[in-house]
Amino acid sequence: MFLRENLVSTILISIGFLLPDFYLGTIAEILTCSIPLTTLCGVVGFSFILSFVKNRWFLGFILTVTIITQCIQLNHWAYFGTPIHSHDISKAFLEVDEIAETGAASFAQLWQVWVATCLSILLILIGLIYFKKRKRIPYCWVLVLLILCITPVLSYIKGPSFFYTKPTSSTIYNTIRAFSDWLVNSNSKVKAQDYKPYNITYGTSKVKNIVVIIGESISSRYMHLYGYDKKNTPFLDSLKNTPNFAFSRGVSSSVATTSALQLFFNSFHNPGFVSLIRKKDANLFRIAKQQGYKTFVISAQNEKLFHDTGVEFVDSFASEKDIKKDLAKKGDEALIDMLETFSLGYKNLIVIHLRHIHSPFDTYTKYYPDLAFNKQKTKDRETQTQQEYANALLYHDYWVKECINAIQKILPLDTVVFFTSDHGELVGERGLYGHNLMEPEVVDVPIWALAINTNPSHIAFAKNTIVSHYDLAKHISALMGATIINPNEDPKKQFIHSSEIYTNYQFMPWDKDSQNVTFLKKEWLNG
Ligand SMILES: [Zn+2]
Numbered sequence: 001m002f003l004r005e006n007l008v009s010t011i012l013i014s015i016g017f018l019l020p021d022f023y024l025g026t027i028a029e030i031l032t033c034s035i036p037l038t039t040l041c042g043v044v045g046f047s048f049i050l051s052f053v054k055n056r057w058f059l060g061f062i063l064t065v066t067i068i069t070q071c072i073q074l075n076h077w078a079y080f081g082t083p084i085h086s087h088d089i090s091k092a093f094l095e096v097d098e099i100a101e102t103g104a105a106s107f108a109q110l111w112q113v114w115v116a117t118c119l120s121i122l123l124i125l126i127g128l129i130y131f132k133k134r135k136r137i138p139y140c141w142v143l144v145l146l147i148l149c150i151t152p153v154l155s156y157i158k159g160p161s162f163f164y165t166k167p168t169s170s171t172i173y174n175t176i177r178a179f180s181d182w183l184v185n186s187n188s189k190v191k192a193q194d195y196k197p198y199n200i201t202y203g204t205s206k207v208k209n210i211v212v213i214i215g216e217s218i219s220s221r222y223m224h225l226y227g228y229d230k231k232n233t234p235f236l237d238s239l240k241n242t243p244n245f246a247f248s249r250g251v252s253s254s255v256a257t258t259s260a261l262q263l264f265f266n267s268f269h270n271p272g273f274v275s276l277i278r279k280k281d282a283n284l285f286r287i288a289k290q291q292g293y294k295t296f297v298i299s300a301q302n303e304k305l306f307h308d309t310g311v312e313f314v315d316s317f318a319s320e321k322d323i324k325k326d327l328a329k330k331g332d333e334a335l336i337d338m339l340e341t342f343s344l345g346y347k348n349l350i351v352i353h354l355r356h357i358h359s360p361f362d363t364y365t366k367y368y369p370d371l372a373f374n375k376q377k378t379k380d381r382e383t384q385t386q387q388e389y390a391n392a393l394l395y396h397d398y399w400v401k402e403c404i405n406a407i408q409k410i411l412p413l414d415t416v417v418f419f420t421s422d423h424g425e426l427v428g429e430r431g432l433y434g435h436n437l438m439e440p441e442v443v444d445v446p447i448w449a450l451a452i453n454t455n456p457s458h459i460a461f462a463k464n465t466i467v468s469h470y471d472l473a474k475h476i477s478a479l480m481g482a483t484i485i486n487p488n489e490d491p492k493k494q495f496i497h498s499s500e501i502y503t504n505y506q507f508m509p510w511d512k513d514s515q516n517v518t519f520l521k522k523e524w525l526n527g
Contacts, residue, residue: 005134006051009127013047016123020116021170028112032167039170054136059128072506073175074113081432082166083174084180087500096248105360151180193272198282205291205481209415211350219424220446222390231359236402246462250424250447253469256436256499258305261424265309267473270488271507285313287482294345298338300355304346331367336406357392364395371395389427401435405487415452421445436499440519443496466512468494474496
């Protein structure tokens with residue numbers, strides 16, 4: 001029959017392209033995707049044209065691109081619960097080690113993704129290689145290439161706003177849009193924004209010792225201290241009504257670790273004000289140094305996360321690689337042991353950066369297998385994740401208790417301890433998981449402060465109000481004797497910045513009054 005081989009080849013390639021959507025979306029219900037008629041027609045048409053391609057190199061190229069892009073898309077979607085954003089694609093290539101670790105730990109959720117991917121590749125390969133007698137046209141690859149260029153060209157013409165994820169459409173639709181946008185718009189650097197420089201006045205420091213503990217992926221809404229129904233913060237609860245303790249709902253500046261650290265340590269506020277980070281005008285480590293503080297950073301994570309945070313002003317910096325053995329042996333408690341090894345100065349700024357309770361949340365059970373209020377396993381992902389998350393916060397509370405004891409020993413006088421998390425975490429809200437997504441839950445963090453034998457007025461700012469990372473950074477700076485005045489500040493409006501702050505990123509403004517946060521419509525920096 002005329003074109004019989006081409007038709008069979010078309011059917012196999014089409015099924016190969018659509019299999020992940022059908023299996024993961026309809027049968028296993030791991031993804032929220034579907035196969036709209038437009039996708040079905042597009043895929044069948046594309047596969048039909050592809051079946052006429054003669055050039056093997058070109059076919060190999062198409063297959064490689066499909067495998068890489070769809071692998072990233074499917075794993076991202078299955079893990080986070082939503083299609084990948086073009087801005088997160090570079091991250092996928094840069095953080096391969098961290099992704100591999102999380103991927104391996106999430107194998108129970110992701111194995112079906114890999115099965116679907118392998119079957120999909122197999123079908124496309126059979127369709128292209130096995131049916132050798134299919135009719136082939138010498139320059140047909142040019143036509144395929146032209147078709148593939150349509151979306152990138154449209155992305156280029158229409159700009160980043162052309163790209164929007166569609167969580168109920170097909171993976172192919174989302175992959176083509178996301179990667180096209182990434183390809184043509186990823187180099188769109190932040191345009192110079194017209195901001196006035198910060199005005200910083202220096203005076204006498206108000207407190208001798210400041211300890212800043214930065215948690216990992218901790219959201220306040222799962223802490224008993226903030227009203228969660230399980231009693232998973234007994235130590236913090238015991239401080240709740242003492243005059244030396246203050247806590248408030250916090251709002252982080254970003255949804256990802258690296259940018260959150262960059263923004264916090266640089267007292268960053270206005271979207272796109274990247275020159276502030278370049279110049280380090282309002283950098284907390286720089287201010288500490290200038291005000292005569294000895295500065296220490298101990299991190300249980302990779303040092304590259306501290307890129308552009310001003311570590312050049314830090315006297316003693318230790319990260320994961322420096323304490324790898326101890327971290328493996330006892331987790332974040334290794335950080336507490338480090339405190340006793342410091343040769344402290346007259347005034348000190350100590351930053352402690354945690355690894356717990358990053359996913360997988362139950363890592364701490366290696367050291368404390370019995371520390372949990374509920375160890376029952378359930379197959380429901382949302383219930384199980386929330387349970388593991390709330391259990392991990394019980395460990396976190398224990399860690400805080402141990403850490404405060406150690407701080408009281410080495411710095412018994414004139415000390416203020418601050419705590420916040422780099423960002424929060426989605427644990428099943430609206431079917432979403434993880435961080436990096438520009439969602440209100442991801443910026444929900446705790447902020448608390450403890451005054452150790454010093455004036456309690458130093459922590460009063462965190463009582464019964466909303467505090468942002470920006471507010472906290474300015475307050476710490478003020479305690480060190482440096483008052484930051486930002487002429488570009490709106491008294492009510494603050495901002496959540498994207499996971500990547502050097503390109504034309506998306507940000508989310510929010511309005512704050514003392515008790516409420518109102519998130520406003522997301523905006524792109526360059527319009
Ligand atoms: Zn983080």
